[in-house]
Amino acid sequence: MDTRKYWRQPLSTAELLELLEENEDVVPDCIYITPPDNQGWESDEDSGDEDCNDPNRLNSRQLQADAETNLLDDVDEINEDENEENKENKDKQEESQTNVKRLPPIILSKYSEPLEFLELFLSSGVLETLVKNTVIYAAFISILYIRGYVPVSRRRMFWEGRSDTKNTLVSNSMRRNRFEDIFRYIHAADNNNLPKNDKMAKLRPLIEKVNKLFVRYTPVSEDMSIDESMIPYFGRNGCKQFIRGKPIRFGYKAWVLTQPSGYCVNFDIYQERTANRDNSIGLGESVLMKFADLLKSRFPNINFSLFFDNFFTSANLITKLEKINFSGTGTVRDNRVDKCPIEDSAIMKKKPRGTFDSFVDRENNIVCVKWRDNSVVTVLSNKYGIAPVRKAARYYVKEKSKIEIPQPNVVGCYNQSMGGVDLMDNNIFNYRIGIWYIPILFWTFDVCMNNAWILSRHLGKQIDNLEFRRVAAISVLQKYGKPPLATGPRTNFRGRRFVALDDDFDIVEVGEMVIAMALMGRLARSSFIGSSIRISI
Known part of the structure; x- marks a missing residue:
């Protein structure tokens, strides 16, 4: 048969x-x-x-x-x-x-164009979310990308006739007034149907669609890092945060799940107290377990190793990750391990750099390591320990030379896998716009571009971040841009009435000039008259 x-x-x-x-x-x-x-x-x-x-x-x-x-x-x-x-x-x-690395289910390779990688995340579904609520085109987003690496003092300078600022590619792809209208009225949600308990309701449809694409096309590896990312904003909004000591002190705070390479797997915007949060546990633990549940549901056969800083870390969190077969490694504050029988930080500060102490909780399978560097660092982990002890290069001020000091293995592994969010921040250009949700919207577009570039590097494409952005932006404008129908300056007659001359009136001089009257004439006539005929026209 x-x-x-x-x-x-x-x-x-x-x-x-x-x-x-x-x-x-x-x-x-x-x-x-x-x-x-x-x-x-x-x-x-x-x-x-x-x-x-x-x-x-x-x-x-x-x-x-x-x-x-x-x-x-x-x-x-x-x-x-x-x-x-x-x-x-x-x-x-x-x-x-030894370390799980899987490529996402895509039909791309190192020979694919940057536009093909970008269209994975700025897909038709994402654009339809904007089109449904705004008159929007892909060319608009591409102009924003170009503005990221060709900054101008004013947006309108791209369309000026002066040779020092005019961008022919931009001006031939979209009209200036249309760009301004889109910029003024852009929306990602229906304002008539916004949930009252979600402060990010104006952006929620776009965030959900983009996050699904991020998870779908992620090149999966065991190591993942969770950290906060700041989106700069200086206006007035209830979600704006101030964090002292950060490079970006004012703005929106985003919780971000990334890979060590800087690929963003998932993110969410912090909006203080929400109805969806579990108030029985701390904020950091709640955020991290939400990301862990997402990874467990999407990739049930992979036991991930998560890295996080002292805002999230606690012994209770490590125990919860152990129950779902996840590993956790993070720096921890001293007041969260005050009952641990380990050397006090005040005593360790007086000892030479490279000194360390450790304690193993065999019942809960947790290792606590305290290491003296410039300051004392405490790390909790259920995967890594002290051995093998590494060597770390440090600059010694007294001798004015570099020296090597002992470094526990858990600290070295943490440093290698924790910087994913910082790499993503370095790759992203942020915009400071007046409308409160515009910075988050454009930050989302930049994360899409960042993920597209990193995904292309995973597939072997050798191209830097700037060149990738340039090629992708130019390709979008060439594909979706619409050149002007007529050349030359546009005359705007809106708001004025022009009255035709009588049939029996003859203009004697060809060089007759049109001038403006100091006072308005009759209501039915315009405020412009001929220089010699003195009649409203």
């Missing part, structure tokens, strides 16, 4: 390839790609071997085209030698794999 089946559901090439990756029991016999609508548009990137069978080399138009396939539901029809070879490769991969 023939086990071949014909798939008749209309799917694009990208959707079909993703479906085949998810269903391991279904084997494609062959895939037919219909010619794209714009098949005659061919560029240097489109040229290649017509018989190429690598799906990673397909361009965006081929991935968007309709596709058909013949399926085999009997996996035994595959060559047995091929199965054995795949099994051996899989066994070798599992043996050599």
Whole structure:
């Protein structure tokens, strides 16, 4: 009996390839790609071997085209030698794999364009959220990206006629007045249906859609870090925070879950007391367990190792992570381990740098390590301990040279995996806008660009952050921008009435000038008259 089946559901090439990756029991016999609508548009990137069978080399138009396939539901029809070879490769991969690293289910490679990575996160669903509540285009967001690396004192300077500030790419992609209107009326939610208990209700639909895409395309690894990120804002709003000693002291605080590479997996904006928070535990513990539950539900087979600072860390939190098979490592405040039988920080300050002490709670599987550096640092962990002791290079002021001091393994691992949020902040450019939710909205766009760049580097694309932004922004304007229909300055006649001259009136001079009257004439006439004829026109 023939086990071949014909798939008749209309799917694009990208959707079909993703479906085949998810269903391991279904084997494609062959895939037919219909010619794209714009098949005659061919560029240097489109040229290649017509018989190429690598799906990673397909361009965006081929991935968007309709596709058909013949399926085999009997996996035994595959060559047995091929199965054995795949099994051996899989066994070798599992043996050599010490830290889980998985690429997301995407059909991109290091040969893909930056625009293709950016469109993973600024997808049609995200844009539709804005389009539904605003007259918005992708070109508007791209102009904001360009303003990030080509700053001007005023937004309107991009459209000026002066050669020092005019940006031809921007002015040919969107009209200045349209950009200003979008900037003035941009919305991400329906103001008539806002929940009263959510201070971020104006941005909630966009935040939820973007977070789903971040989790979907994350290149999964075991190590994750949780920290706060500040979005600068100096206006008046109930959610604005002031944090002393931070590089950005005023603004909105965002809780961010990232990878050590700086990829943002999930985020949420802090809005003080909310109805959804568990008030029986501390704020830091509540935020961290929310991220842990998200990872557990999305990736149930991976035991993550989380890193966090002393705002979150407590022995109770480490115990909760242990119950869900997660590891936790973080610096801790002395008042949260005051009952731990470990050397006092005041005594350790008097000892030389590199001195450390530790205590192991075997009942709860928690290690407490105190280490003397410039100051005394205390770390809790249920995964790492002292051994193997590392060497850390430090500058010794008295001898004016670098020295090596002992460093416990738990401190070294913490330093390697904790800086993901700081890397993300370095990659993001923040805007200071008057409307209260605009900084958060644009910060979200910047996180999308940051994730697209980091994802491209995971796939082997060698391009720096600035060049990636430039190529992506230019590609968006070239794809979605609309050049002006007519050249030259635009004349604005709105608000004025012009009355035609009588038929029997003849203009004697060709060089007649139109001048403005000092006082307004009759209401039915305009305030402009001829220089010699003295008649309102």
